[in-house]
Amino acid sequence: MKSQEVGSMSHHMILWICVCVEIIFCACGESCFPPSFYATAPQEINAGHVLSKVYVVGCASQLKRVETSDPDFAIHLDGTIVALHSTEVPSAGRHFSVWAQDSDGRQSKMDVYISQKSTQPPKTGILRRFKRRWSPPPISIVENDNSGLSKDIERVGSDSSANHSVYYVISGPGVDKDPVGVFTVDKFSGMLRVHSAVDREEWPQFQIVVQVYDRFTNKETDLPLPLTVQVTDVNDNAPTFTGSLKFSVLEQSAGVVVGHVNATDRDETGTEHTKIKYTLLDGNDLFSIDAQTGVIKTRTATLDREVKDKHFITVEIRDMNGAPNGLFNTATATILLEDINDNPPVFSKTSLSVNVKENVEGETLLLRIPVEDKDLTKTPNWKSVFAITKGNDAGLFRIETDPDTNEGLLYLTKPLDYEKNKAVKLEVQARNEAELSGTQASWASIPIDVNVEDEDEGPEFMPANLTLRIKEGLPNGTVIGKYIAKDPETSSNTGIRYYEISDPASWIEVGESTGELKITNTVDRESHLVKNDMYNITVKAVDASAKTGTGTVFIIVEDVNDNIPLLPTHELIVCEKEGELGSVVLVAEDKDKTPFSSPFLFELRKPYEGEWTLSKLNDTAATLQQAGELPTGTTYTIPVLVKDLQGEGDTQTVTVKICRCQLNQCVASQTSTALGVGGILAMLLGLALLLLLCVLAAFFCVTGKDKPKHVDAHGSGGMLLKSNTEGPGEEVSNILIVPTSGIDQSVKGTAVDNGMFDTMNSMGVMNATSMAGAWQDSQQPFLQQSSDMLDMNSQHDFRAENNVFLLNQRDEATLQTWRTNGIYLDMKLNYLRTGEDGRYADDILHSYGFEGEGSVAGSVGCCSDQNPNDNLDFLNTLGPKFRTLAEVYNKK
Structure with a gap:
């Protein structure tokens, strides 16, 4: 165990010595920063947290600019690494790069690796060292190493191996994740090995996690170690073109940007492997390219689209800044020249001529004028615009452009006259819709001769329209002027005859051989045929060859005082x-x-x-x-x-x-008649007639039977007796005789035969129709009442069938009776008495003081009540005097 501990300590001392050597070397060499730096931090980092400090003793004053690739961190010129924002450190660690530039312009790079501090409490029975953490030196491999053998990269070791018998396990990308099997570790020695080539452009680095376990308990003896394996770039990718290589530029343009060639390189950015240089392999006499940016420009103004409208140039892109050992690619760029109007239209001939007969109708195509234009077809630089610049002062011609052929089309707009002009010289100019550019040329013109051919014509009036001024009312035969025509070829009027074509009022006569204009009928300015004091006639001239010509005479008619002012003739x-x-x-x-x-x-x-x-x-x-x-x-x-x-x-x-x-x-007025001598005599005559009628009535009453006769004389009347009082006068009996009808049609000389039977619709009393001796009435109640009032004579038989009264005549003399007239008068009076005042205006009662002069009622003599036709219509139009009589009668 002691030997292991001593070995581990010696290993760490070697690592620290190497770091110190690198720091010293960097301080004295090209950079103040080491190639890589390791630091620890909690999982959550607050803004302003000082992560660590890189020792830059001796060269800090040489640093000019320091930048980081991670926006959450910054590094000061003294080497202090500070968190700019609150951030987190994942369990696999965090990595960013630092670029530094010194005062001499030299640049250097340092990779910073941040691992997460452990916050777990120490496990029971395991002795942990917190003052030092096991960590290997920076590890990197070269991409695309195709040696075919596994290679040892670096040994990893834990401090816990001094106290435990341990084994190592790795995991992560390149191990048990894609790409699987690239790395392995010797379980007991901790040697990390690589087994296959790696493409940096696919996997620039691998984040591997190393774990250490006790061999006997299989428990971790130390925290997991995040291990980063950097893949070092080699120049294994040639630059490639991106974007289009088709450009366009106006012809005759010098120093103008044509386009921008774009390229990219998959190798590591910021290295010579991706520094591209652009070169033109041909076309350098016409174009140039910027070696760093790839911008293509024109070199000369001699580019002519009409000579060559398309250019092809070869562009090379090479990395390593164009070094001979750099990788490269080439491509062909296409440059199209755009047209400018540097070519005016040119006439294919130097002059043109055309023949045309006189008197040819207008809008006739005379000539097609061809032109050539080298500019781009169907564009404003090619389309021609023609203009007649000389010889068309009279407006006899017009010119336009054929849109398909670009030719000029010369038209005749008015007939030509050989006798006036045997030839017309025109000049036509051709332009473009666009103005000229990039040329010293000008618009071209061409002369055109229009030759007029003669033909035999009819006579022509001189002038074509003659205006004469005359006074109205001139005597017939007055010569007001002469209107003659001439032969256009001979200028002679011999043998020409004249005739009128139009003379609406027949006022003018034209001398057949002389052309004199004479008055034949009185000219009246007030005639409807004279418009704005103007009267027109049309004259025709015919020569010996039967050719004709026409002319118009405008006659201005001057006014004379031939009308007096007239007053209206109507009432x-x-x-x-x-x-x-x-x-x-x-x-x-x-x-x-x-x-x-x-x-x-x-x-x-x-x-x-x-x-x-x-x-x-x-x-x-x-x-x-x-x-x-x-x-x-x-x-x-x-x-x-x-x-x-x-x-x-x-x-x-x-x-x-x-x-x-x-x-x-x-409106109908109530006449007021003054009672002069005639009025008094009429009143006396009426009084005499009234007395006579009373005697006759008394006679019939005495001699009649139980059923009195109904007699009516042919014509009777009545009048009011003059009273000294202002009242309505004395009571008057049933004395007015009203003609009746309803007799058989076979009786001649009766009221029916005399046309006395009429309807009473306007009074609303009866609606009777003459039906061969029958009365038919649509107002049944009224007839029923009337039948009760009728006292029929024995000589008459009455019967009612379907609301129709039938009367059979037995004696003609007894048909017209005073009694019958009294019945109808009674019916009329009762109806008027019950009618509304506003229903008939003529039936309104009028009060007056006396029946003398000035009375609106006028006379009530017998004759005033007689209807000319002796029918019943007067009952509908009786005036105030009848209403007065009705008022007097009904008071009875």
């Missing part, structure tokens, strides 16, 4: 207004225009100067107003003198009616 309405004198506006019209029309002069002529006044309203109207109160319903014819601005005019009659209005329209 004008003067509406009565309460407390105002009625008036009406007279508007005069004059078909002439200024100065032969308005303003007008209005003057009222006798004999109405005392009843009406006339005042000017505006230039074309005057107001006619009552000078005093005039009778309603009277129509007046009033003479009014109207003159225009030139004093031309005449006296005209205006018809005016005074009436009551509703919505500015006359």
Whole structure:
């Protein structure tokens, strides 16, 4: 046991001596840091925790920059390792790298390994040493070692081997995890061996856990040791290209970036094994490449797409910074030249010509103009734009581009005239849609001769449109002008005949051989055929070869004072207004225009100067107003003198009616008749007739049987007797005779035959239809009431069938009776008495003081109640005088 302890102590002393030697060597050599450093820490590390300190005595002042690969830790220039953030140390340990740079620019690297401190209490019966921990020196192997034999790497040993008989067990990646079987350990000696080659690019390091057990108890005699085996990189991977190797650049560009070649290397980053140098193996006269970045640029401006639009160059990438022993790869990069408009369109010929007949219709294609352009087709650098720069002042031509062939298309837009111009010289320029770039060339032009071919033409009017100015009303036969045509070839008008094509009003005659224009009918500017004082005719000219030509004559018709202002001829309405004198506006019209029309002069002529006044309203109207109160319903014819601005005019009659209005329209008025001599005579005549009727009625009452006859004379009437009182007058018996109907159609000379039978729908009393001697009524209750009132004569048989009363005539003389008339009058009076006041306007009662002059009821003489047709329609339109009579009668 002592020998083992002594051996273990000697082993540790050798390790420490080596570390000290390395530290001293680093202090005096290239770096202040050792290649690797080991430290312990608790499982949880707080921010600011000092992990350990690397001794950099003697060279700390030479350090310029120190960086770590782990952002959780930092190292000061004095070698102190500090935790920047709170972090954890896994059971397998933690590893990071430190890079240092001194003032001379030399760089060095140190690997820091942190293992977890044990927090377990010491096991019973096992003596543990806490002041020192078993740990091997840094272990590394070279990748891709294909010697084919197992190799010893390093011996691991535990301090517990001094007190125990131990054996070692390893686990982890490379042992019992992928890649399995790479490492083994000698169970009793602790020698670590490698058995196969390892690819660093796949497994840059292995984290192996070494455990030590007592041989007899199989219990761990020490804490597990995390062991890191680094795989040292060798330059076994050549750099490879990444990304596309296709680039493009504008032609004629110098010093312009074409593209960026990208490459990568799988070997260890930061070493010469991954330091790549870029080289062009060809194309160096046109392009260059940056050796460190791989950026390709153009060298010259002579790159011409029209000469060569695509270039291929070979690029080499070599590691070891381009050293001859470096690994490399090559690839071909493709560079496309993009087009610029450095070539204008060029005409394939130096000049062009074309022949065209005169009078050819417009929009005719005359010529195709070919051009050549070396720029990229179907692009704005290639597409041509043509323009006529000379010779098209009259606008006879136009030009456009054929989108498929890029040719110019020259069109004729108007017919050409050989007699005016036998040839037209044009100049056409060709441009591109894009402006020129990278060239000193300019846009090209080409001359084009258009030769006009002659053909026999019809006569032409000179001018094509003739304008004449005449006054309206010129006498027939007046020559207003001459319109002649000439032969375009001979400039002669010999043998040309003239004819009218259009003369809507037949006002003008054209001389067949002379072309003179004469008035044949009176020209009226006010005609509807004259538009804006303009009248047009069309004339045709025919030469000896029957060729024709047409022309238009525009005749401006000047106004003369041939119209006087006219007043309206229809009846004008003067509406009565309460407390105002009625008036009406007279508007005069004059078909002439200024100065032969308005303003007008209005003057009222006798004999109405005392009843009406006339005042000017505006230039074309005057107001006619009552000078005093005039009778309603009277129509007046009033003479009014109207003159225009030139004093031309005449006296005209205006018809005016005074009436009551509703919505500015006359309504039926109740006439008021003054009782002059004629009125008194009419009243006396009515009174005499009334007395006669009373005598006749008494006679029939005395001589009648039980059932009196129903007799009605052909025409009767009644009137109210004049009373000195202001009341409604004396009671009047059933004296008004109302014609009736309902007789058989076979009877001639009766009321039916005289057209006296009519319906009473407007009064709502009856709806009777003449049916061959029958009455048919749709109002059954009314008929039932009427049948009770009828006192039929023995000479008449009445029977009711299906609401139809049938009356058979036995004696024509007895059909018309006063009794029958009284029955219908009684029915009418009762109906009106029970009707609503607002139902029929003419039936409203009107109170008045007396029935003399000024009474709105007028006369109630016998003749005023007679209907011209002697039918029953008057019952529907009887006015206030009938209502007054009804009121008097019903008081009985």
